[in-house]
Amino acid sequence: MEPLRTVIVGGSGYAGGEFLRLALGHPYLDVVQVTSRRYLRQPVSFVHPNLRGQTNLKFSDPEHLEEADLIVLGLPHGVAAQNFDYYKEKAPYIIDLSADFRLKTLELYERFYGAHPRPDLLAQFAYANPEINAEAIKNANWLAGAGCTATATLLGLYPLYAQGLVARHAVFVTVMVGSSAAGAEPSPAGHHPERSGALRVYKPTGHRHTAEVIDYLPGTPEVHMTAVATERIRGILMTAQVFIPDGFSEQDVWQAYREFYADKPFVRLVKQRRGIHRYPDPKVVTGSNYADVGFELEPDTGRLVVISAIDNLVKGTAGHAIQALNLRMGWDERTGLEFPGLHP
Amino acid sequence: MEPLRTVIVGGSGYAGGEFLRLALGHPYLDVVQVTSRRYLRQPVSFVHPNLRGQTNLKFSDPEHLEEADLIVLGLPHGVAAQNFDYYKEKAPYIIDLSADFRLKTLELYERFYGAHPRPDLLAQFAYANPEINAEAIKNANWLAGAGCTATATLLGLYPLYAQGLVARHAVFVTVMVGSSAAGAEPSPAGHHPERSGALRVYKPTGHRHTAEVIDYLPGTPEVHMTAVATERIRGILMTAQVFIPDGFSEQDVWQAYREFYADKPFVRLVKQRRGIHRYPDPKVVTGSNYADVGFELEPDTGRLVVISAIDNLVKGTAGHAIQALNLRMGWDERTGLEFPGLHP
């Protein structure tokens, strides 16, 4: 098979850099161009030092894209939509890692982001969450990479909602997020002496990724999300509180998860009685494409605590997108995503 | 004034060590004995290296307590109750830092801890949370130090419940806790390579400190607590989700907090529109006795996110107890607790 000629636009950021790392190890992707205005003509390893010895690519000008099979857009929110007519001429397959085309419901976009620059394009994108949207992905040429906290939340909650295991309407979600999710641009909030050691609530209400959760969770539930910045660089821990209906047991919850994720290679159910690794922990999945999902039921109240953990840059961004691309192209879903993570 | 001759039983642990540090800087406390079986005859600074040059005390035998004015018990849960008849002969004032005498409701103790070894003593202890239990503290000789996550939760929620600002019955509490809360004993869960970088849900349901929150929050609400271990050594971040009743506004919430904490020197209301320190963060209060409390209201749903931050060893344990002692003895509440914390 001829590998896809791949161009990464916005390759100096963390999302684009992570896509680049994974693409360089992917047997069917051939990265021919990586762009960055700021680092023009610098080796990509100047910014991403892990790629020393992996590639001789240098950053080039985003105004002069090569013809390619696949364009990956790692741009600030809004930019992909504004320039989309240019990109779509350059390659048949497009993956946009921004929030521009993630939502199917325009009203939700407007409520959380404001006016959409290109609402006409929304319907042509497939939301690139392979666990819950595989059929659409297989039939789309344009993929919209999912938001990292949305992915952690959706993978934790989807089976429950899909199978009617939620009793009350509201779900309370707390996402604890690493610093890389805020991007590569230095800022007062990200300055090491300020951020290191912080446990900082940065979005008590109104987190934009809430829109995706509402849009894709069956039944349009009331989703209350609170986001906390943590010491980690990579990783999201999601905890959610819901109530299961009367008459249902832990066994039913197990079964819902087991069935839903039976053939999903990147979701692992983690729930042990003993040991220090009883529940999902983002430390364990760092660098990998796994989403670990677990839960605990409070027997006398029916409260179910759902726990999920992902690496925000892999399963939360670039790995998730490559998994969707694998699906779209008919390749093994796991291609290029084999790294299992480290211990300790 | 003659300082109180003070004996600390169990001084090699983190709670006892923190009490020792604060007592050494307290003008009305004179520490005459610190006990530890394991470190018998070692200088206290062998275990607590910050105390080098602060004191020449050595650990002595807990079986041979000196006569004192004040005994502070920093023992594993259950031990203080079992030996209480011995301790009460040795000094008129006793502070127990364990969970043994925290609850006023025996049923709650039994539900969360099992059978109580000395239920007869419960009524004679005052729960040592000076912000919500000042009158009882002023009239008690025996003080029961409050649990750290309970203090973070109670200080965040009490004004709302006291003033009828909670609409639905249930409250969802997430506590993110530093590693010192698990104590000084090495363990697989606390081994640095395993714990460092972990975001580990360790009590999704059934956290014992829930009992205190239920016991002291007005109206005995339904409290759902989930506890997460974080990278920090010290510190608790508490977030809680409640709904305020229809017709109430952010102004009403402000007023409830302002009134309740008007004359409480160690609670600071933290809620800024701008900057990186908009909400309470345990990093900011490390080493200090402050509890920072803030909130954000989701206007269209009435969901109120309450946020509080404390140092689990100071406001969560030893500092809180000294503040209660100050109150009991008629000293300025802030005596010996002046350290403001560091930035950055």
Place this chain on the structure above:
Amino acid sequence: MEPLRTVIVGGSGYAGGEFLRLALGHPYLDVVQVTSRRYLRQPVSFVHPNLRGQTNLKFSDPEHLEEADLIVLGLPHGVAAQNFDYYKEKAPYIIDLSADFRLKTLELYERFYGAHPRPDLLAQFAYANPEINAEAIKNANWLAGAGCTATATLLGLYPLYAQGLVARHAVFVTVMVGSSAAGAEPSPAGHHPERSGALRVYKPTGHRHTAEVIDYLPGTPEVHMTAVATERIRGILMTAQVFIPDGFSEQDVWQAYREFYADKPFVRLVKQRRGIHRYPDPKVVTGSNYADVGFELEPDTGRLVVISAIDNLVKGTAGHAIQALNLRMGWDERTGLEFPGLHP
């Protein structure tokens, strides 16, 4: 005693902020003004959240300084020298925390920093290291705060050089430094995702603080310094390798340190045979004004490994300066510097 009316110029940085924190707790200092161009009219606690409830001061304009007894300059290197004629009219006592007036030897300044804007002033400043320069400090109105890595190094090595305990000419110094030493300004190097977890050699050779060590160490030795950035926010660990002359023993080294630091309240000799706190560790002195100093002798080679640890913002900057001021004013050297640090 009337407290000194104190003005802090450049109070939004880490050095100025730390001086402010300590001055607010100092019984003989009354901070009347704190300046910052960027945060004009903001409360100082907007930048330094630990000072909430400690003061109502707001940042004011550095162009309009009040008359004062003491001006403290926390400015970028070079600025204090350029504007010195303005400052010296405003107050009789001046503490400059920058490198502008630290060196007594102009040639060393020129070699490490370039041309000096005001060489005429150098001789009128006392280098504010109270352990090695007390007499000069007691007689000076203008104090030049010492560099943080220079202080760690000088306190570790001075007694050896003063007492002829160094055999070969060269000393090899490695300083491991926290991120706050690079200042409060966001930068790519200080961005949390980049800096967290890094062990980054940032000055293999040519570190500017080398100049101070050469200038103040007896005998002008050959000093080779390598500087490494670490995960810590605060703290410097200094290790130095020297050789003691033939015929000298560990006892002689002990004696040299003991005698030299006999009456120095902020230097602690740390050298234990057992336990986990056998040598100085910056973790232990965080927030305190202590410099811990220890050593180990390799018996068969005469190599002496000297180890020292300080908090770069306290003993390395603001606390050290206040200690010098205490000395100058005839106050107890420890005034306002009592905080012992935390464990754990």
Place this chain on the structure above:
Amino acid sequence: MEPLRTVIVGGSGYAGGEFLRLALGHPYLDVVQVTSRRYLRQPVSFVHPNLRGQTNLKFSDPEHLEEADLIVLGLPHGVAAQNFDYYKEKAPYIIDLSADFRLKTLELYERFYGAHPRPDLLAQFAYANPEINAEAIKNANWLAGAGCTATATLLGLYPLYAQGLVARHAVFVTVMVGSSAAGAEPSPAGHHPERSGALRVYKPTGHRHTAEVIDYLPGTPEVHMTAVATERIRGILMTAQVFIPDGFSEQDVWQAYREFYADKPFVRLVKQRRGIHRYPDPKVVTGSNYADVGFELEPDTGRLVVISAIDNLVKGTAGHAIQALNLRMGWDERTGLEFPGLHP
């Protein structure tokens, strides 16, 4: 090609666990047994949670080893030597990851470790550092895995000594080491509240890995090593101070490194004028088998600061051993070691 049937003895530790992770991804290794007394019959993922979904292996009894092609020993120092007659009957190829057979010079072993239990076996082992000992490795059936700090030091210094670029006899080495190097056993020194944030000199002199450096560096130089424990979990940063002979320049140093490492796929020369990644940093190589090596010359003194960085569990232990095995078996040296590390 038939993969090697591989048995890992002592698979619950960090060295054995890392070998297991790499072996599971290695196309020519088939792990048939992993032993652990403590975790008998537990899934290996109970201890190594990153291996969930990677394997169904359970820990088995080290007394009942299966016949195999390769035995990997991840045992406490001394145990492999004592039981070696048992192991050597079980498989033709043996990799010992302990210090038992690393040294070729018995006197050095005795000086640093004491009496050797099986000195007769020393000569039959090849020291498994593929960059400096490739010929011996290709001809040996028994490989002795190199020590982690020794590998960091040797890879930094070997080209200089091999090519006569060191002027004075002595070299001063500082190794900054992550907590995983101390092993998986909980201990007071490794307890998170004590270890987190520590910069702890744990071996100022006498570090055992010094023996390997002396033994394998050409010319048996005087090696002075000081070891510091850092906040990292994985990683070693090594800095060394040497002097190059008069008349040599930076160009000569470059050339020595370039020539020596020309065909070594896992050593990268890292030395940039600009940017935040100018020198080797263990953060960059985490999880990878790379050793990054760089240097800076102090022009006027001839002092050369050599810097190297590795992951102690990969290039410092398991990856290095697999690289040697690849060499021994005639496979591509990089087989199974492709992971490039992460950024950020």
